[in-house]
Structures are given as C-alpha cells and as structure tokens.
Amino acid sequence: MSVPPASRRLQWTDVPLRMRTHLEGELGAPAVNVVTPAGGFGHQLAAAVRLADGRRVFIKAAPDDDSLTHANTHEAAVLTALPPDAPAPELLGVHRTAGWTAVVIAHLDGPHPDLSPAAHDAGQTWALLDKLTSAPAPAAYVEAVSGTSSTSASLHGWAELATTPPGDLAPAARDQLPRLVDLESRWPALADGDRIVHGDLRADNMVHDRARGVTFVDWAHATTGPACIDAASLAPQLVLAGHPVTDVAALLRDHAATATSPATTTAYLAALTGHWHRNARRPAPAGAPGLRTYQHRAAAAGLALLMTRL
Ligand SMILES: Nc1ncnc2c1ncn2[C@@H]1O[C@H](COP(=O)(O)OP(=O)(O)OP(=O)(O)O)[C@@H](O)[C@H]1O
Ligand SMILES: [Mg+2]
Structure with a gap:
C-alpha cells in the first residue's frame, strides 16, 4: 500500500x-x-x-x-x-x-508493512491488535495516558456537514445523513474503555522490522478506550490497500476486538468517517500537502464500510 x-x-x-x-x-x-x-x-x-x-x-x-x-x-x-x-x-x-x-x-529496520491482499502483513497486524486488546491495559500504561484526552473520543463531522451538505457529498452519505448524524452523536458516550488504543493506526505508523515483524510506531495519540478503535481505524486502510469492502466488513464482524461491540464499532466508524468527510473539505494546512487528498480517499473507504453495517 x-x-x-x-x-x-x-x-x-x-x-x-x-x-x-x-x-x-x-x-x-x-x-x-x-x-x-x-x-x-x-x-x-x-x-x-x-x-x-x-x-x-x-x-x-x-x-x-x-x-x-x-x-x-x-x-x-x-x-x-x-x-x-x-x-x-x-x-x-x-x-x-x-x-x-x-x-x-x-531503530526499526524495514519498510512500512504491505497491507495489500497479496501480502501477509494485514493478517499479522490484525493478530497483533487481537493480542493488544485482549486484556485491560496495565496500570502503568493507564497512568501514562491519564493526563491526555483522547482524540478518538472527539471525532465527529456529520452534524456539521448536514447543516449545509456540500455539493460533492457522495449520494450514499447524502441519503443517510440523519442516520449518520445520529450514529456519531452516540460515539462520545461509548468512547470510554480500559484497553490500549494506539489511536493513529495506518501503514505509515507501522514498520515491518526485519527481525520483529510488523511493529507499531508513533504512539503520540495513545490512550485507553474500547477494544474496537484500532481495528475499526485499520479497516478503511485495508480497503485503501485493495481489499474488497465485503471482505473487510466480514473481518470487522468477526474480529475479537470488534465482534463483541457492534454498536460501538459502528458509532466509531460513523464518527471517524464524519471527521474525514468534514476535514477533507477544509483548506490544506501548511506543511502537509497530501493530507486532504488522503482524507478524501479514506472518507470514501470508511463510508463504503459503514454502509455495509447500516
Ligand atoms: N523506531 C523507528 N525506527 C525506524 N523508523 C521509524 C521509527 N519510528 C517511526 N519511523 C518512521 O518514521 C516515520 C515518521 O515517524 P512518526 O510517525 O513517529 O512521526 P510523526 O511525525 O509523529 O508522524 P505523523 O506525521 O504521522 O504524526 C514513520 O512513518 C516511520 O516510517
Ligand atoms: Mg506518523
């Protein structure tokens, strides 16, 4: 990818x-x-x-x-x-x-993982997330993140988009706007949890180290939260990397971190895609030339996944 x-x-x-x-x-x-x-x-x-x-x-x-x-x-x-x-x-x-x-x-020695269907890195990443979120975060970790508010918890966008829907909003989103606004409004109340959350999981925040295999880097957004956050964030990345939407939707349905909390997973995906759809339309910030293009692509991938769950 x-x-x-x-x-x-x-x-x-x-x-x-x-x-x-x-x-x-x-x-x-x-x-x-x-x-x-x-x-x-x-x-x-x-x-x-x-x-x-x-x-x-x-x-x-x-x-x-x-x-x-x-x-x-x-x-x-x-x-x-x-x-x-x-x-x-x-x-x-x-x-x-x-x-x-x-x-x-x-230092980790290797490239970003290849999350495409042709490689094994997506499966390994999925397994790492399973292990990372299978038990509550240890006390030292909870202490380390206690002073930092979760950026995941504050994600939203659909309510703002619904007030004046942009002309280029995907028809699928336009048709479901009241539902999307309702779903993202549920997210903040569901965002508390006791699991480790990396909070920014994309291929460029991982390295496939030659000795250790896939390793997560850039823990700057780490918090505690429900187990589903990282898996649900990774899912649109897999679509961007070429996995069919139906395959990723099935993974989300069955993966340990997301299967037991479908309502939380759906509310989080709504908040995340709302954030992407809204922010992709904002002026580009200085020094990050590729950000808005990336957000448009991620918004479309996230919405396609979310639609399979509505
Ligand atoms: N420990 C490491 N060893 C080798 N390469 C690394 C390591 N940590 C990060 N990288 C590489 O450096 C890049 C930038 O690092 P990192 O993501 O931590 O920085 P950042 O500025 O916080 O990123 P972002 O812009 O996503 O906030 C990563 O995409 C990864 O390719
Ligand atoms: Mg990074």
Missing part, C-alpha cells in the same frame, strides 16, 4: 548544534548519516540517525514551544509503560537542551 506523502519536516541540521552535540555525547558516537523516512504529516524532526560505530537510532525532536514536543514526550511515556510484548520499539531516552526536546527510540 502506498503511504501518504511526507510532510515538510524539520531536518537534522535544523536542530540547534548544542542539542546535536549533546545527543551525540549521550549516544556515545557522532551522527554520520540521517534519513527522514517517507510517511506521516507531522513537521517535527523524525529521522533515522546512523552513528559512526554503525548503530542506528530513531530521533523525534521539536522546539519546546511546539505542540509536537508535548506529543513526543507523551509518546515517550507511553513507550516505557506498554507491556513488554507490545508491538512497539523501546524508548532509549528523552533529552532537553537549547530549548528543544529530543526523544530517542530504538
């Missing part, structure tokens, strides 16, 4: 020299090569850094007054609190120098 185009990110040389020198001192070797992987929409430094002794680390960094620093330190807290067998890289350190904060994470 193709991943959304990379945003215009801060580069290694944008990081103050004092911070770079500090990091090289802490890591015990100078950086000799820095690669910014494709994927994602954030503007902070997010780069694979090769050190002179051959080791590689992954570094995310931004100025302290940038909101992404809060997201990065939240991610760092989550990485230390996840269960040891969670599909996530280890946190190696958090460093604050020269008005910047850098989070250093173990």
Whole structure:
C-alpha cells in the first residue's frame, strides 16, 4: 500500500548544534548519516540517525514551544509503560537542551508493512491488535495516558456537514445523513474503555522490522478506550490497500476486538468517517500537502464500510 506523502519536516541540521552535540555525547558516537523516512504529516524532526560505530537510532525532536514536543514526550511515556510484548520499539531516552526536546527510540529496520491482499502483513497486524486488546491495559500504561484526552473520543463531522451538505457529498452519505448524524452523536458516550488504543493506526505508523515483524510506531495519540478503535481505524486502510469492502466488513464482524461491540464499532466508524468527510473539505494546512487528498480517499473507504453495517 502506498503511504501518504511526507510532510515538510524539520531536518537534522535544523536542530540547534548544542542539542546535536549533546545527543551525540549521550549516544556515545557522532551522527554520520540521517534519513527522514517517507510517511506521516507531522513537521517535527523524525529521522533515522546512523552513528559512526554503525548503530542506528530513531530521533523525534521539536522546539519546546511546539505542540509536537508535548506529543513526543507523551509518546515517550507511553513507550516505557506498554507491556513488554507490545508491538512497539523501546524508548532509549528523552533529552532537553537549547530549548528543544529530543526523544530517542530504538531503530526499526524495514519498510512500512504491505497491507495489500497479496501480502501477509494485514493478517499479522490484525493478530497483533487481537493480542493488544485482549486484556485491560496495565496500570502503568493507564497512568501514562491519564493526563491526555483522547482524540478518538472527539471525532465527529456529520452534524456539521448536514447543516449545509456540500455539493460533492457522495449520494450514499447524502441519503443517510440523519442516520449518520445520529450514529456519531452516540460515539462520545461509548468512547470510554480500559484497553490500549494506539489511536493513529495506518501503514505509515507501522514498520515491518526485519527481525520483529510488523511493529507499531508513533504512539503520540495513545490512550485507553474500547477494544474496537484500532481495528475499526485499520479497516478503511485495508480497503485503501485493495481489499474488497465485503471482505473487510466480514473481518470487522468477526474480529475479537470488534465482534463483541457492534454498536460501538459502528458509532466509531460513523464518527471517524464524519471527521474525514468534514476535514477533507477544509483548506490544506501548511506543511502537509497530501493530507486532504488522503482524507478524501479514506472518507470514501470508511463510508463504503459503514454502509455495509447500516
Ligand atoms: N523506531 C523507528 N525506527 C525506524 N523508523 C521509524 C521509527 N519510528 C517511526 N519511523 C518512521 O518514521 C516515520 C515518521 O515517524 P512518526 O510517525 O513517529 O512521526 P510523526 O511525525 O509523529 O508522524 P505523523 O506525521 O504521522 O504524526 C514513520 O512513518 C516511520 O516510517
Ligand atoms: Mg506518523
């Protein structure tokens, strides 16, 4: 599956020299090569850094007054609190120098997973989600995410679209607007739960590490919630990757994380697709050129899935 185009990110040389020198001192070797992987929409430094002794680390960094620093330190807290067998890289350190904060994470070696029907990565991802959500989140994780509100819980869009339906709204959505508004209005009351939620699961927030297999990265939006959130978020991604809608709808019906809570799953899908349909029509934010196009495609895939459940 193709991943959304990379945003215009801060580069290694944008990081103050004092911070770079500090990091090289802490890591015990100078950086000799820095690669910014494709994927994602954030503007902070997010780069694979090769050190002179051959080791590689992954570094995310931004100025302290940038909101992404809060997201990065939240991610760092989550990485230390996840269960040891969670599909996530280890946190190696958090460093604050020269008005910047850098989070250093173990480097994963490999491409984004191939979620297309031709590959095995979608099945592996589905199995990882099953395991991740099969038991309540451990206390350390609950503590780590307790100060952060869930972005998943606040997703919505249909009510706004229903007030003046855009001319290009898909006929399927136009015909069902009152139902979609009703469904998304139910979501906030269903959004509480005790399971680990990654909260932003797409192919570009996963790496197929050569040794570990599919591993989830970018835990900046992690919270607790119902088990269905990540599986229901992944489902439209599978449609975008080429899986027939009917196959993905059947997976959602039968998967452990979604089968036992069909009403919550449907309400979440309504809120998510409403968010995509609404946001795709907003002006593009600076520095994220591919975002709106991606949201239009995701909106259509999510709506096709949702329609199978109405
Ligand atoms: N530990 C890692 N090892 C190797 N590559 C990684 C690692 N973590 C992330 N990546 C790669 O770097 C990219 C950007 O990382 P990440 O998604 O964490 O940054 P981000 O700026 O928070 O992203 P977004 O724009 O989605 O918010 C990912 O799409 C992935 O390809
Ligand atoms: Mg990302």
